[in-house]
Amino acid sequence: MAKRKLLREIAEEVYGPEKAARFWKRIDIIGDIAVIRKPFDVDVEELKPLAEALLRRLPYVKSIWAASSPVEGEYRLRSYTHLAGEKRSWTLYREHGCVFKIDITRVYISPRLSYEHQRIARLVKPGETVINMYAGAGLFSIIMARHSKPARVYSIDINLDAYRMMVENVKLNRVEGIVVPILGDAARIVEERLRGVADRVLMPLPELALQHLPHALHGLRGSGWIHVYLHVFAGKGEDPKRKAVDLLSSRLEELGARYRVEHARVVRTVGPRKSQVVVDVYVEA
Structure with a gap:
């Protein structure tokens, strides 16, 4: 403040x-x-x-x-x-007791996600396996590894520069035994290597979240949590959280999933009448 x-x-x-x-x-x-x-x-x-x-x-x-x-x-x-x-353009960025080597021109980063990094970490239970489908330089993954007790966090990104920063950041924060950096397309990686392994899947890329939702479902070990981030336009009097839940629910029903929505929150405003909203959903086997 x-x-x-x-x-x-x-x-x-x-x-x-x-x-x-x-x-x-x-x-x-x-x-x-x-x-x-x-x-x-x-x-x-x-x-x-x-x-x-x-x-x-x-x-x-x-x-x-x-x-x-x-x-x-x-x-x-x-x-x-x-x-x-x-x-x-390189710097050392600190958040929630972790340190990250970042090049702002080569990887997406926003300090405005700091609360969300911590919120997700607090939801992770000891022994969980997590898939982070769009990990960037590893902030979500490393913060949850340091502050929770997951067994493994598979941390995927398609950007080679982001992957290299993530590998370095995993070493800087001494979470080599927990966070597994993976370079590649998240949808392909999940289908080829990570089907049925996760208790929780993180989807912090609004542009691809609904498109890649079938792959997130395949990554779950039967039942489990998916955290879906969406960009939502809300007109005057409209609730962006409600719109996000409706969008996600429609997609899950189209895919034949059994689910319950547990929580939705506006993460931040990203444009005129445009919000980033996260929806936490529990999928049942």
């Missing part, structure tokens, strides 16, 4: 109170790097005074970048423009 207040103060000094809200809410601190998610109608040059102010006021920040595109492509990456400080 104190950090967000300071970011607001810095933005107000640069742009004035009325305009500042468009900028300070779009700043993420990742290790010693600050990322400003550029509003679509703002030129990158307009962010440079804010970047210089962040360097002056935040001594722990050494490099400032503008995220100048939406998350896009198979690897879910943004385009970045260097604004100020060291021209370095």
